[in-house]
Amino acid sequence: MTSDQASETPETTLDSVVIRFCGDSGDGMQLTGGQFADTSALFGNDFATFPDFPAEIRAPKGTTFGVSGFQVHFSSEHIYTPGDRVNAMVAMNPAGFKVNIGDVEPGGIVIVNEDEFTKGNLAKCGYIDGYNPLDDEEINNKYHLVRVPMSRLTKESLADSGMGAKDINRCRNMFALGIVYWLYERPIEQTKAYLTEKFAQKKGLPEVAKINIRALEAGYYFGETAEVFPARYRVPPAKQEKGTYRQISGNEATVLGLVTAAQKADKSIVYASYPITPASSVMHGLAHLKRFGIKTIQSEDEIAAICTAIGASFAGDLAVTGTSGPGLALKGEAMGLALMLELPLVIVNVQRAGPATGLPTKTEQADLLQAMYGRHCESPLIIVAPRSPSDCFNMAIEAVRLAVEFMTPVIYLSDGYIANGAEPWKVPNVGDIPDIDVVHPTQEDFAEHEFLPYARNPETLARPWAIPGTPGLEHRVGSLEKDAETGNVSYDADNHDMMVRLRAEKVERAAQSIPLLEVDGDPSGDVLVLGWGGTYGSITTAVHQVRANGHAVSSAHLQYLNPFPSNTEEVLRSFKKIVIPEINLGQLSMLIRSKFLIETIGINIVKGQPFRVDTLVERITEVLEQ
Amino acid sequence: MSVTDTKSTELPIYSAKDFTSDQDVRWCPGCGDYAVLSAVRKALPSMGKKKEDFVFVSGIGCSSRFPYYMATYGVHSIHGRGLAVATGVKCANPELEVCVVAGDGDLLSIGGNHTIHTMRRNVDLTILLLNNKIYGLTKGQYSPTSETGKISPTSPAGSIDYPINPIAVAVATGCTFIARSLDVDMKGLDTIFKRAMAHRGTSFVEVYQDCNIFNHKAWFYASQKETMYETTVKLEHGKPLVFGNDRDKGIIFNCGSPKVVTIGEDGITESDLIVHDETDRFLANMYAQMAHPEFPEPMGILYADPSKPTYDQLLYQQLDDAKKDAKKKGGRPDLQSLVTGNESWEVR
Numbered sequence: 001m002t003s004d005q006a007s008e009t010p011e012t013t014l015d016s017v018v019i020r021f022c023g024d025s026g027d028g029m030q031l032t033g034g035q036f037a038d039t040s041a042l043f044g045n046d047f048a049t050f051p052d053f054p055a056e057i058r059a060p061k062g063t064t065f066g067v068s069g070f071q072v073h074f075s076s077e078h079i080y081t082p083g084d085r086v087n088a089m090v091a092m093n094p095a096g097f098k099v100n101i102g103d104v105e106p107g108g109i110v111i112v113n114e115d116e117f118t119k120g121n122l123a124k125c126g127y128i129d130g131y132n133p134l135d136d137e138e139i140n141n142k143y144h145l146v147r148v149p150m151s152r153l154t155k156e157s158l159a160d161s162g163m164g165a166k167d168i169n170r171c172r173n174m175f176a177l178g179i180v181y182w183l184y185e186r187p188i189e190q191t192k193a194y195l196t197e198k199f200a201q202k203k204g205l206p207e208v209a210k211i212n213i214r215a216l217e218a219g220y221y222f223g224e225t226a227e228v229f230p231a232r233y234r235v236p237p238a239k240q241e242k243g244t245y246r247q248i249s250g251n252e253a254t255v256l257g258l259v260t261a262a263q264k265a266d267k268s269i270v271y272a273s274y275p276i277t278p279a280s281s282v283m284h285g286l287a288h289l290k291r292f293g294i295k296t297i298q299s300e301d302e303i304a305a306i307c308t309a310i311g312a313s314f315a316g317d318l319a320v321t322g323t324s325g326p327g328l329a330l331k332g333e334a335m336g337l338a339l340m341l342e343l344p345l346v347i348v349n350v351q352r353a354g355p356a357t358g359l360p361t362k363t364e365q366a367d368l369l370q371a372m373y374g375r376h377c378e379s380p381l382i383i384v385a386p387r388s389p390s391d392c393f394n395m396a397i398e399a400v401r402l403a404v405e406f407m408t409p410v411i412y413l414s415d416g417y418i419a420n421g422a423e424p425w426k427v428p429n430v431g432d433i434p435d436i437d438v439v440h441p442t443q444e445d446f447a448e449h450e451f452l453p454y455a456r457n458p459e460t461l462a463r464p465w466a467i468p469g470t471p472g473l474e475h476r477v478g479s480l481e482k483d484a485e486t487g488n489v490s491y492d493a494d495n496h497d498m499m500v501r502l503r504a505e506k507v508e509r510a511a512q513s514i515p516l517l518e519v520d521g522d523p524s525g526d527v528l529v530l531g532w533g534g535t536y537g538s539i540t541t542a543v544h545q546v547r548a549n550g551h552a553v554s555s556a557h558l559q560y561l562n563p564f565p566s567n568t569e570e571v572l573r574s575f576k577k578i579v580i581p582e583i584n585l586g587q588l589s590m591l592i593r594s595k596f597l598i599e600t601i602g603i604n605i606v607k608g609q610p611f612r613v614d615t616l617v618e619r620i621t622e623v624l625e626q
Numbered sequence: 627m628s629v630t631d632t633k634s635t636e637l638p639i640y641s642a643k644d645f646t647s648d649q650d651v652r653w654c655p656g657c658g659d660y661a662v663l664s665a666v667r668k669a670l671p672s673m674g675k676k677k678e679d680f681v682f683v684s685g686i687g688c689s690s691r692f693p694y695y696m697a698t699y700g701v702h703s704i705h706g707r708g709l710a711v712a713t714g715v716k717c718a719n720p721e722l723e724v725c726v727v728a729g730d731g732d733l734l735s736i737g738g739n740h741t742i743h744t745m746r747r748n749v750d751l752t753i754l755l756l757n758n759k760i761y762g763l764t765k766g767q768y769s770p771t772s773e774t775g776k777i778s779p780t781s782p783a784g785s786i787d788y789p790i791n792p793i794a795v796a797v798a799t800g801c802t803f804i805a806r807s808l809d810v811d812m813k814g815l816d817t818i819f820k821r822a823m824a825h826r827g828t829s830f831v832e833v834y835q836d837c838n839i840f841n842h843k844a845w846f847y848a849s850q851k852e853t854m855y856e857t858t859v860k861l862e863h864g865k866p867l868v869f870g871n872d873r874d875k876g877i878i879f880n881c882g883s884p885k886v887v888t889i890g891e892d893g894i895t896e897s898d899l900i901v902h903d904e905t906d907r908f909l910a911n912m913y914a915q916m917a918h919p920e921f922p923e924p925m926g927i928l929y930a931d932p933s934k935p936t937y938d939q940l941l942y943q944q945l946d947d948a949k950k951d952a953k954k955k956g957g958r959p960d961l962q963s964l965v966t967g968n969e970s971w972e973v974r
């Protein structure tokens with residue numbers, strides 16, 4: 001069965017579609033959405049995904065707080081975000097319907113499993129007194145509601161399979177996926193192969209694979225024969241540069257970036273971490289890569305994790321510790337230690353909404369000031385921030401490169417949105433990625449002069465990375481202030497003042513080693529929209545729209561936050577107004593104002609969700625029209 | 627200092643001086659830390675290891691200044707975190723001989739979590755706990771090993787904390803080498819430190835250390851000639867537990883519990899006494915509970931189990947297995963195929 005199979009339903013071609021799958025956390029929505037994305041990728045669409053799941057692993061069934069969603073934006077154009085106006089939604093239960101219906105555009109397609117809209121289930125999510133939204137006239141007028149008795153149809157189609165009710169029930173998501181594959185003319189082969197591999201080959205459950213595949217096909221045929229859709233939709237493949245592509249999420253890219261950096265530096269990695277959402281999957285990924293010399297250590301807490309990384313760095317491994325905001329707070333003192341010891345270290349912080357435990361599965365960008373200032377005393381560190389899932393690959397390599405070049409800790413600020421979201425990625429040729437130079441001095445280097453552990457490279461101000469096991473270079477590093485020359489403990493007042501400045505200067509000098517800030521659009525104009533981190537997709541899409549509406553607006557996105565690229569001030573001063581959208585209350589704004597004395601206008605929405613493009617368009621346009 | 631064993635013939639011949647850094651030692655005159663420092667410097671030349679392979683790691687405290695005074699590699703880290711740092715050193719390079727020096731506050735209060743977990747994992751480190759039952763560096767506050775009722779600047783009416791029992795912690799976590807010594811017992815320290823360093827796995831040595839400024843005489847019962855033979859019992863593997871000024875006392879099992887007896891009284895002979903077996907973890911448990919003044923305190927090597935694989939050993943075993951496995955499947959692990967993944971597609 002292929003997408004171009006003859007069908008009598010009329011066809012409509014669309015540029016892009018945003019579809020959201022939602023249901024109970026036990027309904028397999030992440031898998032369903034993931035399959036739809038995989039299939040779209042192979043079909044040749046550009047795409048972006050947004051998984052959105054509850055903090056509880058198995059929240060009480062049928063409740064609104066147990067709703068799990070997965071959104072896929074697929075397109076024949078180049079896209080940057082998973083989209084915000086949902087064109088089509090699949091709701092597997094009333095709770096999913098209730099939580100998500102507000103995001104569906106008027107006229108949008110809403111496919112529901114009507115069997116689940118029972119009195120009991122309706123009540124569980126607060127639809128009481130006999131109210132059923134499916135019978136609501138307003139709802140029916142506003143959306144194209146498609147009621148499908150998915151539970152019953154799945155059961156009927158698998159009645160002769162000999163499998164138990166529980167197994168059969170679990171196939172409803174595949175039935176739903178089948179309908180959607182038909183609706184959007186997607187081939188189902190890819191998912192069939194996936195199901196065979198997952199259930200038959202990996203888990204040894206060929207019967208489970210079989211019924212899932214049959215449910216998928218039953219859904220597809222239902223779409224074809226039931227005539228409940230007025231049209232089928234075709235989203236043609238996108239024009240993409242030639243090459244090999246894969247799908248990648250931010251945390252996967254972080255893993256690959258770290259491994260690549262290690263190979264390029266010809267080093268082992270010690271990755272010490274304590275599990276925390278949404279950073280854990282970085283450790284999960286690395287734990288499988290022992291063959292590349294990756295040592296993962298699950299420490300007893302975040303403080304132990306960073307300290308173990310520091311010890312590993314002292315002994316000559318590439319040291320990385322990973323966490324989310326609460327863990328970063330715990331690591332604060334030890335980051336000061338790494339800075340004082342002047343050892344290379346990468347601190348991965350996959351930000352989430354907080355403070356405290358906050359909304360642990362939701363995204364936020366509110367650790368920027370913590371990364372900048374969340375330590376005692378004068379303790380500047382280099383900060384980098386990937387801007388999209390695939391950019392995590394590049395920026396993880398950059399973090400390692402800078403840490404080694406400047407012998408200093410580097411904070412890598414990702415976020416839950418790009419960590420879990422996925423997009424297609426043109427796979428780089430790893431041979432093209434430059435090596436990372438690591439030099440460990442030996443005794444021979446000091447035939448002429450004394451080895452001093454805090455002697456500095458005149459350009460980078462980095463000290464030598466002499467490692468234990470090297471004869472003749474035995475030395476002590478410590479958290480007490482050290483003499484600028486010898487590295488010995490020093491309580492001298494002027495020396496301390498000098499060292500404080502030296503450590504700051506070292507970070508400033510990293511500006512010479514990072515790329516300039518690029519402007520998307522004209523290099524000058526009325527408004528520059530400046531962003532950082534995971535908001536790149538929404539900001540770029542919004543600015544393109546506003547520009548298309550005839551405004552002199554450009555955008556720029558900071559991947560390096562400390563130090564800023566050396567042309568940052570010049571870029572900012574080329575525009576009349578600077579707008580800074582952030583998923584916090586204005587942290588980059590604060591940095592920009594204090595550093596450059598430039599007025600900024602913030603767009604600050606802190607809802608645990610990525611920005612909606614239409615909101616940004618509206619707010620940027622407001623500024624332009626003021 | 628000459629080197630005797632054959633294995634170390636390729637090694638330079640070291641003396642204690644070779645392990646002495648050029649930094650002035652800044653402990654108070656009379657501080658027990660001096661004796662430990664000198665014992666360690668003297669022991670290292672005969673360890674059969676190269677100087678560049680030793681790493682001393684510490685947290686913060688008077689005792690934690692230790693690494694600055696050693697002419698080896700060293701890290702003076704932050705309060706309580708020495709063990710976590712040392713774990714990283716060992717995981718990066720398991721060939722290194724890593725020793726952590728810590729105070730009682732450092733190891734058992736702020737760093738208590740790392741102590742439990744380092745011992746549990748059996749990371750191949752030697753831990754020297756310089757227990758002075760007080761916070762020395764911060765000027766004399768009571769510590770987690772101070773006795774209840776301790777008068778200190780933060781407990782003017784007497785501390786209401788019950789003390790922690792370091793040996794019991796070590797036993798409970800499965801620590802594979804447990805010993806106790808005295809700052810003034812140079813000979814005992816020497817033997818124990820060498821055994822501890824040679825042990826593969828976490829070695830824990832509690833040293834009774836006198837802080838002569840803030841807690842002077844805290845250990846006098848165990849360190850002074852007049853009392854020590856009555857208040858401590860020296861353990862020797864395979865020998866009965868005999869103690870006392872006249873070596874006339876011993877320990878027997880009495881319904882499973884230790885009991886102090888006098889040899890020659892009530893028909894007790896040496897053959898009735900408990901015989902020390904350092905591989906017996908039940909005995910280790912018992913030793914942990916033998917405290918002054920009810921019992922003489924066991925000194926020496928309480929427990930040693932060299933059979934448990936170490937954390938670093940297992941870590942490298944897994945790395946080696948993975949590398950071998952990759953080799954079987956086609957040589958060097960290939961970065962490009964990892965980055966490309968197995969679900970890529972071509973755009974032509």
Ligand SMILES: Cc1ncc(C[n+]2csc(CCOP(=O)(O)OP(=O)(O)O)c2C)c(N)n1
Pocket residue numbers: 333686687688689690705728729730731732733756758760761762763764769
């Ligand atoms: C995070 C932190 N908290 C508190 C301190 C202050 N401080 C330094 S050493 C110490 C206690 C020292 O006692 P101990 O560990 O027993 O070592 P000693 O000085 O007795 O050898 C304290 C509380 C610190 N340096 N860092």
Ligand code: SF4
Pocket residue numbers: 652653654656657658659688689758762763836837838839840
């Ligand atoms: S305060 Fe006590 S422990 Fe610290 S150096 Fe002085 S005597 Fe030693």
Ligand SMILES: [Mg+2]
Pocket residue numbers: 687729730731756757758759760761762769
């Ligand atoms: Mg102390």
